[in-house]
Amino acid sequence: MTELDRAKLLAARYRAAVDRPYLASALYALTIVPSGRVPTMGVDRHWRCHVSPAFVEATPVPELAGVWIHEVAHLLRDHHGRAGRLAAELQRDHLRINIAQDCEINDDLLADGLALPAGRVAPGDFGLKAGLLFEEYLPHLPEYLIEFDCGSGAHGHSCDWEIGDGVPAVSPVEAEALRRHTAEAMRAHERSRGRLPAGWQRWAEQVLEPVVDWRTVLAGAVREAVAWAGGAVDYTYRRPSRRTAALRGVVLPSLRRPLPRVAIVIDTSGSMGEDDLAAALAEVTGVLREVGVRGNRVTVLACDADVHTVSRVTSAEQVELAGGGGTDMRVGVRAALAAPDRPHVVIVLTDGYTPWPEENPSCRLIGALIGHAPPAPPHWVETVRIGDRSAGGR
Template identity: 75%
Template sequence: MGDLDVAGLDRVKLLAARYRAALDRPYLASALYALSVVPSTAVPTMAVDRRWRCYVSPGFVDATPVEELAGVWIHEVAHLLRDHHGRADRLPAAAHRDRLRVNVAQDCEINDDLVADGVALPEGRLVPGLFGLPPGLLFEAYLPRIPPQANVHDCGSGAHGRSAPWDLRGAAGGIGPVEAGALRRTTAQAMRAHLRGRGDLPGGWRRWADQVLEPVVNWRRMLAGAVREAVAWAGGAVDYTYRRPSRRTPALRGVVLPSLRRPLPRVAVVVDTSGSMGQDDLAAAMAEVAGVLREVGIRGNRVTVLACDADVQAVSRVTDAAQVTLSGGGGTDMRAGIAAALAAPDRPSVLIVLTDGLTPWPAEAPSCRVICVLIGADHSGPPDPPAWAETVRVPAA
């Protein structure tokens, strides 16, 4: 038995368990040591709040072996690293009525990774299999299939986001959201370094680290913004025309002046139909492009869609995106499709290329705006297109 503090908490045993957790999983050390300890007889076991304060029951510490206490340290800090309280805030209002049910779903998200990693946890740990659910999902996916709960472990407001009876008022002894964000990024970087050193991580932690370091962006919003901006840029060009004389012509007595006109841009969409493309992902990207072009008034004969065949590098013109079908061939050379688009009599002012990126590119920049939509691409995929193309990555569904 270690020395007891004024609240009867065996702090030596508790901190020895944290040291063991940090020693066994060094990539969690910064997050573990950021937690401040608050002894409390109101909390049944251990719990955390939004400000990274860890409430600890002295009786629970006395009754729990150091190895399992280390596992509980890891479990509680996982709630904070995965921003469970922030994600819970975004749930529908009806879900907040049963905070323990939310907590159970969150425990399932965490514990399947901890069990797979060999972390010792106290008896009664909650894992997806207890509810007939598969491992590896986020708590938002588990929640609808978790039955109402009672008399289960409450991990506190740092997990389910609702106030707990033991929560301290104010910010004393805690950290704010900026420091919490920095801790998450530091931990994710430590996990990446652990993997580079031939270490191993459960799949859930790998996905979490990837999300923190390379957050998923809304590719639809990016694509829509890129297309709108490019069309606006192309539409900003002006030219002179004598079809409608200038309003100043009557004042010049016999001299006809041309007026300025703002032409409606032409858009060419070059589609990679090679076998490495995913039909569903391609269809989603095509639908987004078509929708944005309709919104900005570009339709009909102002849009040309060219399908670039993989095998023969042939280019066919279709009248609608729905007519594009994948050829099932191998690699492709999108230079043929780009050249065909630029050689057309109705030369485009905006060129949109939909491809998986496994293609060579023209050596020189085309004389128009180019948007490259990489279908099914992630951080480990093909290299970026040339710098003269604006790139939007559409992750695989």
């Protein structure tokens, strides 16, 4: 085996860290493992970088610096963890997964002006647009591709060239700390020196402000509100108490447990797209069904600056999305609360560009905000950010 030119390899890492200082901590956390069995360079899930001495000898320092950043990007973006969450049928072809991951990384590296060795892949090589996640690229890649193997730190499958005996490793807890530190360094770099590639921007935002599945959040908020409403008890004489028979001439009321009611106020102003609204409404009503609130307990109000339709629905397809004018969701909330069957929970489905009630109404109010970076409602509105469903976080 050719002896590893460690000085050249370390010079390349130093160059990568100096040119992209926000990556320095992650780059220097990698342990170098020389190997004649690895084709070029690859990382395992323990942050060990396996390096081919022949590859180092044949590759100029600027390109080696690009490869250093490419490999650490697999680990920072938790590619092996994300690969493990793919559907079982997609996990079988780990080299195809690797190429999809390389597409996710390399579009950012090339946009950032980094030199990469010949043979590197990019989304354009497959007629795909830049800026997507590897999960989005994977279904569109052909089945038979040239082999790329960046190691288990990328696709999650252990390679025969990976060794671990006596070699320092980064624990999962340390890896998460490195990710957060790197994301914070990227944010500081943006503030002081300028913009990052879009993929790195989205990744840093996701690490520092993680996107929680809005369905889980909404289901939890509704479930809590429904449990609160369902737990309320009141007295009724419709069904006398069983103790009445023991007291001659006295009718005692029994306790009843009311069924929770939910109102959905839909923003149908001109700023809202009808297709997005229909899709979001279908998902919200699906969440309600999961929680146990069926159609006959759900009232839908279509509202811009006025309430146009009020209907009890059993499916999203039954809703008429009338409107298209100005925006004032206060009108819809007031109408919902003024109904004879006053709701226990009001969900406002909006892009957020609306006035809100000046004070907290006497029910649970949940703002389900659609779109990218919607304005925040008052602090007392329970907020769920549905976001742009066509995009994902890196």
